[in-house]
Amino acid sequence: MEDKKANIIASVCIVVLVVVIIAARVSLKLSKTFYLILGVDISLILAVICFLIIRNRYNRERKLLVSRFVSEGRELRIEYSFLRKVAGVPTKFKLEDLEEATDGFRSQIGKGGSGAVFKGVLKDGSQVAVKRIEGEEKGEREFRSEVSAIASVQHKNLVRLYGYSSASSANRPRFLVYDFIVNSSLDIWIFPDRGNRRSGGCLTWDQRYQVAIDVAKALAYLHHDCRSKILHLDVKPENILLDENYRAVVTDFGLSKLIARDESRVLTDIRGTRGYLAPEWLLEHGISEKSDVYSYGIVLLEMIGGRRSISRVEVEETRTKKKRKKLEYFPRIVNQKMRERNVMEIVDQRMIEANEVDEQEVMKLACVALWCIQEKAKSRPDMAMVIEMLEGRVPVNEPPDSEVVVVDLLAADDDATTGVRKVIDIPRLQIQRERQFRLPSICSCSSIISPISPR
């Protein structure tokens, strides 16, 4: 616009000067004054033409420079976003992007303690799982620990955090965007259909064994190979996703804790899911990576048996013949059967029927699991050692005859039998020594932690 204006003014000036020359020629003939006016006019016309040439050249160069900067900037931005992707740096999404990706949060694929999870497709075609984190204070804490823990980790058995969207105001939900893992979580592949939770099918023995190794590798990486030690603190089948090849991908870092490499224990508020909690949450001073090892041990047992570590079974009273529900602690049964050399009796019946189970491997997995759930944290192996044992590079000895504490065995509600996380309230828990729960052998269950009052 500016250019056009200047060109018009210059052209008008030239025309005026030419008109002046013509008028002077007509009125003054070839007099001295005419030549003077002609000289001045020609100099002015030349000056205007020079000005136009210089100005246009300057403008052309400026435009070239600007367009070069713009294209370089675009290239830089593309390169930067590529590098972010390669380095795994999470992207910050706008709420509208996520609304568009999830078609207005329509297809819910799961629901956890912190909020619902939706399936979505991003503009570049990537399939994602969008987790909506609700709750003001708790939501913010979970959001922060999840982003800080997972943003810095890269491992094929850990879910990739694609991005996030933080709340614009305090009471609005936050979002975490993960890679979509097609086969959902392990629980639906190992526990038979439970009415409220659909069953995905029955994972084969080989697949279960592989999942055990994959999860061990993910945890070993978090515990030993990251700049800070990362404690997951919520290891359970619901937080182990299965990809298209039924390989495990550990997710949900909402409760995780980063601790310095040289810190061996850390004091923190009690968190996790009933049924998977290590006894040191209440019995010792602080927790450590061995608390994850404990939860992992419970998951191993659940994979072998195709049942929760704590379940309600119906029993008939011998005297009254009345039916009543009783809580059964699976690790205790595993221990007994192992001692009696009847380990195949604890295996998921569906795998036995398919005739696909290797007894030696069952023995090995059960022993590793019982090592992992030892009462004393220091008696448990670390995750690196678990991998060595599972992959057969280190022999697995029979676990020692030590006490194992059952956390929440007498919980009044059903949480421990469903894997649903509940905030655990310490003042409402007490530790009791219950003789009738003493196990006869390797894994003796002598302490019960139960709520003082039912919820």
Ligand SMILES: Nc1ncnc2c1ncn2[C@@H]1O[C@H](COP(=O)(O)OP(=O)(O)OP(=O)(O)O)[C@@H](O)[C@H]1O
């Ligand atoms: N990345 C993902 N890809 C596919 N499905 C997912 C993904 N993340 C979560 N899900 C599904 O959503 C469910 C809920 O996940 P979420 O992590 O919110 O809750 P949870 O682990 O069950 O409970 P809590 O958060 O209380 O421990 C999972 O069990 C799984 O079925």
